[in-house]
Amino acid sequence: MAQTKAADHTAVVQIRATQVVQASLAALLGIALFVGVALSSPTAVHNAAHDSRHGISVPCH
Amino acid sequence: MDFFKSILLSALLAGVIAGTALTGLQALKVYPLIFAAEVFEDAGQAESNPVASSHSHEQGNQLASGHKHGDEGEEWAPADGGERLLFSLLANVLIGVALGLVLAAIFALRHVADWRQGVVWGVGGFIAVNLAPAFGLPPELPGMPAGELLARQTWWLATALLTACGIAAVFLSRGMIWRVGGVVLIALPHFIGAPHPATLESGVPANLAADFATASLATNLVFWAILGILTAEIMARLARPSEPELA
Numbered sequence: 001m002a003q004t005k006a007a008d009h010t011a012v013v014q015i016r017a018t019q020v021v022q023a024s025l026a027a028l029l030g031i032a033l034f035v036g037v038a039l040s041s042p043t044a045v046h047n048a049a050h051d052s053r054h055g056i057s058v059p060c061h
Numbered sequence: 062m063d064f065f066k067s068i069l070l071s072a073l074l075a076g077v078i079a080g081t082a083l084t085g086l087q088a089l090k091v092y093p094l095i096f097a098a099e100v101f102e103d104a105g106q107a108e109s110n111p112v113a114s115s116h117s118h119e120q121g122n123q124l125a126s127g128h129k130h131g132d133e134g135e136e137w138a139p140a141d142g143g144e145r146l147l148f149s150l151l152a153n154v155l156i157g158v159a160l161g162l163v164l165a166a167i168f169a170l171r172h173v174a175d176w177r178q179g180v181v182w183g184v185g186g187f188i189a190v191n192l193a194p195a196f197g198l199p200p201e202l203p204g205m206p207a208g209e210l211l212a213r214q215t216w217w218l219a220t221a222l223l224t225a226c227g228i229a230a231v232f233l234s235r236g237m238i239w240r241v242g243g244v245v246l247i248a249l250p251h252f253i254g255a256p257h258p259a260t261l262e263s264g265v266p267a268n269l270a271a272d273f274a275t276a277s278l279a280t281n282l283v284f285w286a287i288l289g290i291l292t293a294e295i296m297a298r299l300a301r302p303s304e305p306e307l308a
Contacts, residue, residue: 022065023166030072030162037155039214047138051145052152054095055087057191057200057277059213 067299068169072161075291080157083284084150090276092149095203098265098273102204105264157288160186164292174297176290183289184282185232189225191281193247197255200277204265208256220250 037049038058046053046060053060139148164182167173173182194217201207223246230243263270 019064019170023068023170026065026068026072026169027163027166030159030166033159033162034156035218037152037159039218043136044138047136048148049152050138051087051092051095051149052084052156054201054203055083055091055149055153055277056156056281057195057198057274059198059207059210059217060201061203061207061210 064169067296068162068165071168071292071295071299072158072165074295075165075288076156076158076161077154078157078291079161079284079288080154081150082287083157083280084146084153086280086283087149087153088146091273091280092146094269094273094276098202098204098269101264101266101269105204157284160190160285161288161292164289165296168293168296173293174300176294179289179291179293180286181289182293183285183287185225185228186289187282187285189228190221191278191285193224193250194220195274195278197251199270200274202265202270202273205263205270206258206260208258212256216250216253216255220255223247223250 037045038053038056040046050060139145164179164186167182168179173179197220198213198217207213227243227246230239230246232243234240234243
């Protein structure tokens with residue numbers, strides 16, 4: 001009984017750890033995408049996202 | 062549904078809708094102020110450098126700063142009108158998806174699946190990403206004086222991240238030390254101070270800048286509320302069918 005409980009507990013911890021890794025990856029992907037659109041320096045990206053950058057009040061010029 | 066897929070899908074759907082709504086709001090109240098400011102920006106550039114009088118952020122800056130890279134000549138920029146609006150829509154949708162990914166990741170881990178909680182998290186995002194950085198670097202119109210770009214961008218990003226961590230430490234932790242630490246994180250960038258321009262002289266009228274600051278913040282608040290509500294609701298609908306039966 002005790003062994004099964006311990007195994008169950010380990011399984012739950014493993015699932016939780018996988019979820020934390022997946023969620024962290026998703027959040028990092030989001031931050032990278034945000035930086036690419038709102039803060040990156042290539043002139044073409046700046047010009048395309050110009051009004052949007054001003055609109056969300058990130059430094060633009 | 063698969064954990065990672067549900068994060069991606071809810072961020073994608075919520076981001077597209079919230080980004081589109083933001084574009085609509087900006088088109089009503091924010092873009093007209095940007096266009097009005099550009100008239101003053103161009104007039105200022107025409108005075109200081111007659112060559113750059115033709116207009117605008119895309120070529121004016123380059124000519125005014127006196128250098129060109131490569132042999133491409135003019136850098137690409139969307140044409141005024143529909144094309145410019147379309148690219149703003151694209152940028153806003155991508156920003157919506159990007160911030161939606163962060164919200165969805167948190168919602169998936171913390172089992173946030175109710176629109177009321179979604180609004181609260183959205184307001185938290187607004188405070189971290191828009192309000193706190195604006196306290197040091199007020200929303201800028203084209204033509205307003207500003208400090209060095211990279212320094213401002215660094216301060217802006219650091220403030221947004223520190224404020225987000227600070228809010229999390231204050232509200233999600235169970236110890237006084239964490240809460241105090243959270244408040245310190247939120248306050249820290251403002252004690253360091255944002256990079257400021259050498260001069261306060263601006264070609265853009267003050268009332269235009271004041272209008273823009275409030276319009277920018279108000280539209281972003283609505284955007285975050287929509288993003289929070291939709292991310293939470295869509296995630297709840299995606300998660301429900303695969304939840305284990307309790308019977």
